[in-house]
Structure formats: structure tokens, C-alpha cells
Amino acid sequence: MSATTSDTVSRRSAGATGDLVFAWLCKGAGLLVLLLLGGIIITLFLGGLPAFREFGLGFLFSTEWNPVEGRERYGAAVAVSGTIFSSLLAIAFAVPLAFGIAFYLTELAPQWLRRPVGIAIELLAAVPSIIFGMWGLFVLVPFVQQKIQFTIGMELATIPLIGVIFDSNNYAGTSIFAAALVIAIMIIPFIAATMRDVFEQVPAVYKESAYGLGATRWEVVRNVVLPYTRVSVVGGIMLGLGRALGETMAVTFVIGNANRMAGSIFDATTTIASVVAMEFPESLAGSLKQSSLFALGFILFVISFIVLAVSRWLLHSRMKG
Amino acid sequence: MTHGINRRGLLMGSAALPVAFAATGASAQQATITGAGASFPRPVYERWAQAAREGAGIQLNYQSIGSGGGINQITNRTVDFGASDAPLPTAQLAERKLMQFPTVTGAIVLIVNLPGVATDALKLTPELVVDLFMGRIARWNDARIAELNRDLRLPPVPVSPVYRADASGTTFGFTTYLSRVSDTWKNGPGAATSVQWPAGNGARGNEGVANAVRNTPGSIGYTENAYATVNRLTTTQLRNKSGKFVKPETKTFSAAAAQANWAVPGFAADLIDLNGDDTWPIVSPTFILLPINPAADKVEGSRNTMKFFDWAFKNGGQIAERLEYFPLPASVQNQIRAAWAREVKTPDGAAIWTA
Numbered sequence: 001m002s003a004t005t006s007d008t009v010s011r012r013s014a015g016a017t018g019d020l021v022f023a024w025l026c027k028g029a030g031l032l033v034l035l036l037l038g039g040i041i042i043t044l045f046l047g048g049l050p051a052f053r054e055f056g057l058g059f060l061f062s063t064e065w066n067p068v069e070g071r072e073r074y075g076a077a078v079a080v081s082g083t084i085f086s087s088l089l090a091i092a093f094a095v096p097l098a099f100g101i102a103f104y105l106t107e108l109a110p111q112w113l114r115r116p117v118g119i120a121i122e123l124l125a126a127v128p129s130i131i132f133g134m135w136g137l138f139v140l141v142p143f144v145q146q147k148i149q150f151t152i153g154m155e156l157a158t159i160p161l162i163g164v165i166f167d168s169n170n171y172a173g174t175s176i177f178a179a180a181l182v183i184a185i186m187i188i189p190f191i192a193a194t195m196r197d198v199f200e201q202v203p204a205v206y207k208e209s210a211y212g213l214g215a216t217r218w219e220v221v222r223n224v225v226l227p228y229t230r231v232s233v234v235g236g237i238m239l240g241l242g243r244a245l246g247e248t249m250a251v252t253f254v255i256g257n258a259n260r261m262a263g264s265i266f267d268a269t270t271t272i273a274s275v276v277a278m279e280f281p282e283s284l285a286g287s288l289k290q291s292s293l294f295a296l297g298f299i300l301f302v303i304s305f306i307v308l309a310v311s312r313w314l315l316h317s318r319m320k321g
Numbered sequence: 322m323t324h325g326i327n328r329r330g331l332l333m334g335s336a337a338l339p340v341a342f343a344a345t346g347a348s349a350q351q352a353t354i355t356g357a358g359a360s361f362p363r364p365v366y367e368r369w370a371q372a373a374r375e376g377a378g379i380q381l382n383y384q385s386i387g388s389g390g391g392i393n394q395i396t397n398r399t400v401d402f403g404a405s406d407a408p409l410p411t412a413q414l415a416e417r418k419l420m421q422f423p424t425v426t427g428a429i430v431l432i433v434n435l436p437g438v439a440t441d442a443l444k445l446t447p448e449l450v451v452d453l454f455m456g457r458i459a460r461w462n463d464a465r466i467a468e469l470n471r472d473l474r475l476p477p478v479p480v481s482p483v484y485r486a487d488a489s490g491t492t493f494g495f496t497t498y499l500s501r502v503s504d505t506w507k508n509g510p511g512a513a514t515s516v517q518w519p520a521g522n523g524a525r526g527n528e529g530v531a532n533a534v535r536n537t538p539g540s541i542g543y544t545e546n547a548y549a550t551v552n553r554l555t556t557t558q559l560r561n562k563s564g565k566f567v568k569p570e571t572k573t574f575s576a577a578a579a580q581a582n583w584a585v586p587g588f589a590a591d592l593i594d595l596n597g598d599d600t601w602p603i604v605s606p607t608f609i610l611l612p613i614n615p616a617a618d619k620v621e622g623s624r625n626t627m628k629f630f631d632w633a634f635k636n637g638g639q640i641a642e643r644l645e646y647f648p649l650p651a652s653v654q655n656q657i658r659a660a661w662a663r664e665v666k667t668p669d670g671a672a673i674w675t676a
Binding site: 069145252257258279 | 386388511516521523524529539540
């Protein structure tokens with residue numbers, strides 16, 4: 001009897017030490033992430049500081065990117081706008097498709113097909129981005145050039161007022177449009193998976209009531225599912241946007257890497273991530289160019305952070321409710 | 322049965338032993354050096370490395386991370402040597418405690434995609450090249466191009482320039498040429514490893530440029546010559562400083578290489594836009610950067626680097642020529658060896674290169 005008690009006590013105390021060690025390890029792991037994140041932000045900021053000092057706020061608005069020795073001027077405007085426009089265009093392509101996929105998977109697809117299609121979508125997310133880049137360059141870019149820009153694009157360019165969006169004297173096919181298509185394919189899985197998950201959370205009783213009142217499938221989605229999940233859907237889209245902003249390799253292959261503002265969706269331009277990937281290896285340590293690249297990285301970090309924070313906030317507020 | 326196994330075991334053992342000894346023997350002799358930098362001379366350095374493993378007993382591990390990266394790494398002394406396409410100015414060399422010497426000379430050529438136009442058929446003048454890359458010529462059937470090429474049927478396709486998007490020595494060579502032949506270019510985009518291109522598309526690496534040109538009718542790009550030859554790209558003629566149209570071929574490259582004046586600080590010979598009837602105008606040497614004050618533990622690497630290039634100068638000429646790079650004249654090689662002996666010192670102040 002007494003033996004048993006002492007046994008339990010010692011086991012309990014050993015367990016308590018174990019708990020303590022485990023708790024500290026976990027706390028350490030958690031804090032490490034924060035430290036890493038903080039470290040990255042600080043490194044980027046300090047690295048970019050000379051550029052911010054040199055160009056001030058003008059860095060954000062200058063379209064110049066001149067690495068020639070003796071007249072170095074750097075500005076982020078081209079890369080920032082290229083990043084934002086290609087991502088927004090990608091979202092415009094991806095959202096309708098992702099919505100279709102999610103709607104099909106939750107409402108229309110027969111039970112036995114839901115899993116295979118769902119898994120296929122998730123596998124799409126696992127394809128390395130360099131593969132999309134190569135495929136984009138060898139397949140998509142010639143396709144965009146021959147079948148879209150030279151045919152539909154040129155027709156659209158003759159429309160007054162909005163024609164200029166499609167009118168370009170860049171004939172290589174590598175363009176903001178091709179980049180947006182590649183990004184769209186890459187982010188569809190993320191948006192579709194989030195949409196499917198939130199659509200599934202809609203209580204069956206709501207939908208059944210609507211069906212009971214004689215609503216069609218579309219009316220149910222339009223008036224029950226979407227209003228119920230609206231915020232989470234937007235959160236999922238923002239998640240995709242966050243990924244689109246930072247996409248590097250695939251975009252670098254197909255966007256044309258021109259440090260010029262794009263006036264048309266068929267113009268070549270560049271993104272923050274491509275500029276950094278292209279120019280960093282050749283930049284001299286401590287040079288103004290390297291500092292400007294760090295500054296670009298910092299700006300990208302801030303943009304991505306804002307987008308992700310908004311998506312978190314939207315998703316979270318819904319999950320609680 | 323047991324007998325058989327034993328004998329086989331013995332046989333295998335006896336066969337394996339000398340191999341093992343040979344392997345350890347080789348690795349004891351084999352010194353490894355590391356270098357990083359320019360991608361322009363990578364093909365020739367890689368071939369030299371393969372041959373030198375047997376020939377000089379030195380294993381070279383070369384990372385073509387770009388000239389800028391090479392300069393960074395050798396300044397931080399993380400590699401045995403750096404490689405750069407653009408020569409460093411004397412002041413920079415002194416500041417970074419480096420010496421510089423050339424290894425080979427290479428050429429940059431123009432490539433085009435014009436349906437129906439054969440390789441080396443199209444004639445271009447420097448002014449036209451500048452205007453094409455400035456985006457000032459809209460279509461290939463432009464009167465100025467047609468006038469030069471009366472025997473060709475030029476399609477009315479739009480001009481689409483392609484350039485290297487990653488900063489590169491090839492771009493440095495090409496933009497140096499454009500700045501040399503045109504004040505507009507010099508005061509506009511200028512010359513550097515990457516510039517603000519007024520028109521066209523950027524592609525990554527020589528491969529990217531070649532691919533973009535292949536995919537786009539009407540495109541024009543520039544690439545390192547070996548790359549164009551290997552991939553059978555459509556190259557063009559170019560009018561040189563003496564007013565003659567020359568084709569990109571061994572004869573015209575060596576005409577430029579032969580005129581080089583290497584008697585300048587840092588061996589920084591300038592081969593861009595030289596005179597001469599047979600001279601290809603865009604030719605440039607590529608350089609190695611070596612610390613003049615290697616730390617005690619780097620002395621061996623420094624010596625082996627010099628041994629490697631000494632071997633390559635003596636035995637690597639044919640390999641370089643096969644890739645259409647040009648080896649240095651023997652006199653320059655000797656000047657480089659003299660510079661090694663004169664400039665590169667151990668921490669005690671002794672010369673590392675004594676051969």
C-alpha cells in the first residue's frame with residue numbers, strides 16, 4: 001500500500017519535471033519562430049536602410065532602376081506595381097474557377113468523385129513552382145502570344161478607350177498576362193480548398209430549409225451558402241493573394257523582366273521577387289544596389305504581411321462566430 | 322564448397338585492396354580548390370577542371386554565381402579565387418587586396434529570328450543595332466535595314482529585342498560596345514552588368530535569351546558566342562570600326578584578340594570596337610581575382626590556384642579553342658606568371674609562386 005503511494009508520488013514528480021522541460025522546449029520553439037521572424041524583418045530593414053536614406057520616400061514612387069556605375073538611381077514603383085497588378089489579375093482569373101471547383105465538390109459532384117477530385121486539387125498545390133515556370137515559358141507563353149495576343153488581343157485593342165489595356169508593342173508573349181495566368185493556376189488549389197472547407201461548414205439544416213422552400217441549387221448557393229461564408233471566402237482569396245505576391249521563379253520565367261511600367265496587360269514588366277532573384281547575385285556587398293534590393297524585399301514583406309493579416313482576421317472572425 | 326567461397330573471398334580481397342590504396346593515394350595527391358564568379362567563361366573552366374584532375378592533380382570546384390557574387394566571395398575570402406567578366410579598377414583591386422589576370426577571350430554575337438533569313442546573312446551597322454535595342458525601329462522591313470540588305474527578303478514583322486534579365490558579364494560586354502559606338506546609348510542606358518533597357522524583354526541566362534529569340538519571330542538578342550554555336554542560332558554580320566562587314570567566326574575573333582594591348586594595369590585589355598578589316602567588334606577577356614595576402618591556411622589553395630591556371634595556360638589552349646574562346650598569347654602568360662611571383666605573398670612575405 002505504502003509502496004504504491006510512494007511509487008505514484010515519485011512518478012508524479014518525474015512527470016512534473018518532464019512536463020516542465022516539455023513546456024520550456026515548446027515555449028522555446030514558439031519563441032524561436034518569433035525571433036526568426038523579427039530577425040528577418042530587422043535584417044531586411046537594416047539592409048535596405050542606406051537605400052531608404054539615399055532616396056527617401058521617393059524610393060517608393062520612382063520608376064527608375066539604373067544600376068550603371070556613377071548614376072545609380074533606384075526606385076520601387078515598377079516592381080511594386082508589377083507585383084500588385086499581376087497578383088490582382090491572377091486573383092481575377094483564379095477566383096471564378098476556384099469557386100466553381102468548390103461549388104462542384106460540395107454540392108454537385110457524386111460522393112465517390114469528391115475525394116479523387118479533392119486530392120487532385122491538393123496535389124496541384126504540391127507541384128514545385130519551377131515546373132510551372134518551365135511549363136509557362138515553353139507552353140503557355142507561345143500560346144498566349146499566338147492564340148490570345150495576336151488574335152483576341154489585337155481585336156480588343158481596337159476598342160476605343162479600353163483598347164489601350166490590350167494594345168502592346170511587346171510581341172514576345174512574356175507579359176503580365178502570362179504571369180497572371182501562371183500565378184492563377186498556382187493559387188487555385190489554395191483558394192479552392194479554403195472555399196470547399198467553408199462551404200462544408202454551412203449547417204445542412206439551412207440548405208435543406210431553402211431547398212424545402214423550392215429554391216434551386218444556384219439560389220441556395222447565392223442566398224444561403226455565400227452570405228453565410230462570405231467573410232471566410234474573402235479570407236481564402238486573400239490567402240491566395242498572399243502567395244501570389246511572393247511567387248518568384250514561375251513569374252520570373254514568364255513576365256519579361258522589364259524595368260518599365262506596363263501600360264497594357266500584354267506588356268512586359270517585373271515583380272519585386274523577380275528583380276531580387278535576378279539582380280541579387282551580381283550585386284556587390286554593401287553597394288547601393290544591394291541595399292535597394294533589400295529595401296524591395298522589405299516592402300514585399302510589408303505588403304505580404306498586411307495581406308496575410310487581413311486574411312487571418314477575416315477567417316478568424318468567422319471561425320469564432 | 323567452403324574452399325571455393327574462401328578462394329573467392331581471397332580473390333576479391335586481393336582485387337579490392339590495390340584499388341583502395343590507389344584511391345587513397347589519389348585523394349592524397351589531389352588538391353581541391355574552389356572558385357566562384359562569372360558565368361561567361363564557365364564552359365571553358367569546367368572543361369579545364371575535368372582535364373586538370375588528371376593532368377595537374379587539382380580538383381576545381383567552380384560555382385558560376387555571377388561576377389558580382391564572385392567579387393563578394395573573394396573579398397570575404399570564402400573561396401580560393403573569384404572570377405569576373407568586367408575588370409576591377411586598380412583602386413578597387415588595392416582596396417580589396419586582390420590581383421587580377423585574364424584567362425581567355427570570348428566573343429559576343431547577335432542572334433535573330435527572321436523567317437527566311439539564313440545565319441550570317443543579315444548585315445547590321447552599329448547605328449542600327451543601337452536603334453533596334455532602343456526600340457526606335459518598329460519593323461524589320463524598315464528602309465534603313467532593307468537598304469543594307471537588298472539581297473534579303475525581310476518580313477514586315479515587329480522588332481522585339483531580348484536581353485539578359487539577370488545581371489551578367491555578357492551584358493557588360495554588349496552594353497560597353499553600344500556605349501562605345503553611340504553617344505545616345507552612352508548617355509542613356511549606359512554600360513553595366515545590367516542596365517535600364519529602353520525596350521524589349523528580359524530573359525534569364527543565355528538559355529533564356531536563346532529560347533525567347535527562338536520563340537519570337539522578329540526578335541533580336543545577344544549571347545556569348547559558344548552558346549550560339551552549340552545551339553545553331555541565327556547570327557548576323559556586323560559592320561566594324563573599319564567599315565567592313567564581318568561574320569562572327571574564329572578568323573574575326575582572333576583578329577580582335579591579336580590586337581589586344583595587355584600592358585595595362587590589371588591586364589585589363591580593351592577589345593571592344595577595335596580597328597582592322599577582319600575584326601569582330603564585340604570581344605572581351607574574362608578575369609580571375611586572386612588575394613595578394615592569403616591567410617596562412619589559404620596559402621595552399623592560392624598556390625594550387627596558380628598551378629591550375631599555369632597548367633591551363635600550358636595545356637588548355639585547345640580545349641578553349643574548341644569552345645571558341647581564345648587562349649592568351651604566350652608572352653602574356655609569362656607576364657601573368659611574373660605578376661604572381663611579384664604580387665602574391667604568404668603572411669611571412671615570401672612569394673607563393675616560385676616556378
